[in-house]
Amino acid sequence: MANIQEVARKAGVSSATVSRVLNNTTVVSSRTKMKVEKAIKELQYEPSMLGRNLRKSESRLLLVLIHSFSNPFFSKIINGIEDHSIANNYNILLCESDSDPQRENIFLNMVRNKLADGVISMNPAVDMEMMLDLAEKHSIIFCSEYYENDAIPYVTIDNEAAAYKAVKHLIKLGNEKIAFISYEESFVYAKQRRNGYERALREFGLPMREEWIYNAGGLDFQDGVQAVRKFLQCDERPTAVFAVSDTLAIGALKEVNVRGIKIPDEMAVVGFDNINFSNMTNPTLSTVSQPMYDMGYKAASMLIDSIQGKAVDSVIMDHELIIRESTLS
Amino acid sequence: MANIQEVARKAGVSSATVSRVLNNTTVVSSRTKMKVEKAIKELQYEPSMLGRNLRKSESRLLLVLIHSFSNPFFSKIINGIEDHSIANNYNILLCESDSDPQRENIFLNMVRNKLADGVISMNPAVDMEMMLDLAEKHSIIFCSEYYENDAIPYVTIDNEAAAYKAVKHLIKLGNEKIAFISYEESFVYAKQRRNGYERALREFGLPMREEWIYNAGGLDFQDGVQAVRKFLQCDERPTAVFAVSDTLAIGALKEVNVRGIKIPDEMAVVGFDNINFSNMTNPTLSTVSQPMYDMGYKAASMLIDSIQGKAVDSVIMDHELIIRESTLS
DNA sequence: GTCTGATATGTAATCGTTTACATATCAGAT
DNA sequence: ATCTGATATGTAAACGATTACATATCAGAC
Numbered sequence: 115m116a117n118i119q120e121v122a123r124k125a126g127v128s129s130a131t132v133s134r135v136l137n138n139t140t141v142v143s144s145r146t147k148m149k150v151e152k153a154i155k156e157l158q159y160e161p162s163m164l165g166r167n168l169r170k171s172e173s174r175l176l177l178v179l180i181h182s183f184s185n186p187f188f189s190k191i192i193n194g195i196e197d198h199s200i201a202n203n204y205n206i207l208l209c210e211s212d213s214d215p216q217r218e219n220i221f222l223n224m225v226r227n228k229l230a231d232g233v234i235s236m237n238p239a240v241d242m243e244m245m246l247d248l249a250e251k252h253s254i255i256f257c258s259e260y261y262e263n264d265a266i267p268y269v270t271i272d273n274e275a276a277a278y279k280a281v282k283h284l285i286k287l288g289n290e291k292i293a294f295i296s297y298e299e300s301f302v303y304a305k306q307r308r309n310g311y312e313r314a315l316r317e318f319g320l321p322m323r324e325e326w327i328y329n330a331g332g333l334d335f336q337d338g339v340q341a342v343r344k345f346l347q348c349d350e351r352p353t354a355v356f357a358v359s360d361t362l363a364i365g366a367l368k369e370v371n372v373r374g375i376k377i378p379d380e381m382a383v384v385g386f387d388n389i390n391f392s393n394m395t396n397p398t399l400s401t402v403s404q405p406m407y408d409m410g411y412k413a414a415s416m417l418i419d420s421i422q423g424k425a426v427d428s429v430i431m432d433h434e435l436i437i438r439e440s441t442l443s
Numbered sequence: 444m445a446n447i448q449e450v451a452r453k454a455g456v457s458s459a460t461v462s463r464v465l466n467n468t469t470v471v472s473s474r475t476k477m478k479v480e481k482a483i484k485e486l487q488y489e490p491s492m493l494g495r496n497l498r499k500s501e502s503r504l505l506l507v508l509i510h511s512f513s514n515p516f517f518s519k520i521i522n523g524i525e526d527h528s529i530a531n532n533y534n535i536l537l538c539e540s541d542s543d544p545q546r547e548n549i550f551l552n553m554v555r556n557k558l559a560d561g562v563i564s565m566n567p568a569v570d571m572e573m574m575l576d577l578a579e580k581h582s583i584i585f586c587s588e589y590y591e592n593d594a595i596p597y598v599t600i601d602n603e604a605a606a607y608k609a610v611k612h613l614i615k616l617g618n619e620k621i622a623f624i625s626y627e628e629s630f631v632y633a634k635q636r637r638n639g640y641e642r643a644l645r646e647f648g649l650p651m652r653e654e655w656i657y658n659a660g661g662l663d664f665q666d667g668v669q670a671v672r673k674f675l676q677c678d679e680r681p682t683a684v685f686a687v688s689d690t691l692a693i694g695a696l697k698e699v700n701v702r703g704i705k706i707p708d709e710m711a712v713v714g715f716d717n718i719n720f721s722n723m724t725n726p727t728l729s730t731v732s733q734p735m736y737d738m739g740y741k742a743a744s745m746l747i748d749s750i751q752g753k754a755v756d757s758v759i760m761d762h763e764l765i766i767r768e769s770t771l772s
Numbered sequence: 773g774t775c776t777g778a779t780a781t782g783t784a785a786t787c788g789t790t791t792a793c794a795t796a797t798c799a800g801a802t
Numbered sequence: 803a804t805c806t807g808a809t810a811t812g813t814a815a816a817c818g819a820t821t822a823c824a825t826a827t828c829a830g831a832c
Binding site for chain 1: 444489490491492493494496497500502504512513515517518519521522525529534535536537538539546549552553555556557558580663664693694696697700719720722723724725
């Protein structure tokens with residue numbers, strides 16, 4: 115593979131001039147420019163990013179940490195991240211750290227090792243201390259899940275308000291026994307959603323029972339199925355379920371269907387995230403929609419700003435309650 | 444940020460020795476080793492991949508091309524790719540080229556520019572000529588979708604046989620009017636699945652009608668919905684549907700449900716891919732399962748072999764027909 | 773004919789590693 | 803005391819770009 119020196123030799127100029135042609139950085143006379151371009155074509159020269167990256171000491175790669183590919187919630191966010199990154203000549207290194215906790219370390223080493231210029235973390239299970247430490251020398255943005263002080267900028271929604279709105283909607287429909295499918299309340303988003311759930315119940319003077327709260331072991335459909343099985347064993351069977359995630363809600367829907375319980379009359383269900391599927395279930399699922407694409411786009415924009423040394427502020431985006439058949443009589 | 448020279452100076456050795464300690468490449472006396480490790484710790488030194496990559500002229504990055512994140516079919520494959528890559532000190536650069544055809548060029552430039560050491564393409568819409576050209580100088584593996592000569596190694600399943608098996612299953616259930624939801628028959632996998640469909644019909648002497656074949660405009664749920672609407676307008680209404688993708692089949696299921704048509708008695712449905720969600724629909728979806736994780740794992744293994752100059756052979760993996768409620772009376 | 777400033781190009785250092793080759797050191801054999 | 807071979811370390815040249823600085827060229831003004 116030809117390098118810049120060979121191109122220079124062939125064109126009868128110096129490598130500096132070739133570089134100038136390549137980057138359009140200074141004026142090069144049109145005659146030399148043509149000579150250089152001819153040489154490039156003849157040698158099928160392609161500039162090496164390795165050389166350029168070393169010299170500029172940047173990789174133009176952004177690390178994106180997610181918990182798991184299998185949750186479709188992330189795909190739209192990633193679309194947003196990717197679009198903005200590519201438009202700014204960055205590329206993304208998508209890393210799933212779910213399966214193996216020590217894998218996270220491998221990934222974060224990439225930014226320490228200059229293989230990535232910055233990080234967008236969407237993984238709520240991330241080691242916060244490590245992130246805080248890393249943030250002192252590198253650019254980090256949280257997306258969706260974040261750390262509850264302003265040490266690291268984030269883009270998210272008001273989870274508490276969204277959950278409150280969802281539960282209030284269930285209450286307005288006449289439900290008084292409302293169950294909650296939670297997940298890992300050490301995660302900020304889960305805790306906030308629970309707070310919203312509790313606030314709504316309190317505000318309307320409704321009972322709050324431990325047995326109506328199921329702490330799922332994961333975010334898979336199957337975990338939602340389990341939750342409903344548990345609820346159906348309660349002495350006082352709940353008449354509505356709010357889940358912190360659509361995947362859980364869809365599993366719940368499934369199990370309610372299987373048991374022949376009528377939705378929403380005997381059991382109303384609301385999820386969270388508005389993933390694609392939520393519109394394809396039977397019945398369709400009411401849910402809270404986050405502006406996923408925009409969140410990703412904004413996070414990427416914030417990260418690139420931060421890499422370039424600009425100050426960035428956290429953002430809280432709008433959410434929306436989407437009412438579908440699972441709460442529509 | 445400290446570099447290797449500073450570490451060397453601090454430890455009172457040469458940078459070569461530091462490098463040797465770092466890479467465990469030659470024997471270093473335990474006393475020097477300790478000195479070096481102490482210096483590394485004190486300076487909080489982290490070796491720069493940029494320097495290393497340039498020197499070794501490799502990036503240790505694998506480019507993975509997919510059509511779209513939104514099809515969950517890919518997520519398991521990517522898991523397999525990632526696991527094998529990371530175990531071999533590679534990382535993956537996941538690229539979605541759906542939205543923008545010229546984006547593909549940006550991605551493929553990464554391998555020309557040495558930013559990626561090889562490519563796994565799962566994008567059936569990829570520009571084949573460009574890939575063939577690229578394959579002359581770089582390592583490329585196709586996964587799932589491939590090019591029908593052996594110029595570029597691939598890992599896939601026998602799509603024709605799988606489709607045949609699925610349709611035969613519908614026939615055995617007593618269906619004689621079987622519709623087919625296809626998608627872009629310029630894609631090898633779609634064409635092969637159609638061949639399997641047609642072979643089954645022919646073999647059992649069943650009619651094959653143009654109006655029972657719907658060519659979807661995309662792979663979204665909504666496209667499956669459209670397909671069923673079309674089928675229901677036929678003079679002779681089909682009693683079964685085979686779709687080239689679970690996403691299409693799930694859309695079909697949805698629309699059939701909405702119309703109040705009984706599944707599977709009045710309309711049986713079979714999909715393809717066994718995505719997670721296919722088990723959560725109501726009723727659950729019969730489908731063809733591909734060994735997605737293994738396919739990804741194998742593709743990564745083949746690519747790394749190829750990068751290291753080994754010869755690799757294409758692989759055809761096993762598939763399995765999974766029978767669920769949508770074809771179970 | 774000299775000077776000035778603008779324009780175009782070349783020179784060489786630099787980014788941070790790895791590694792071929794050279795050299796130093798030392799134990800054990802003679 | 804010298805030699806040998808093994809072991810440990812150092813020297814310096816890559817890898818392939820970018821860029822500060824120096825220099826060459828030239829048109830126009832005097």
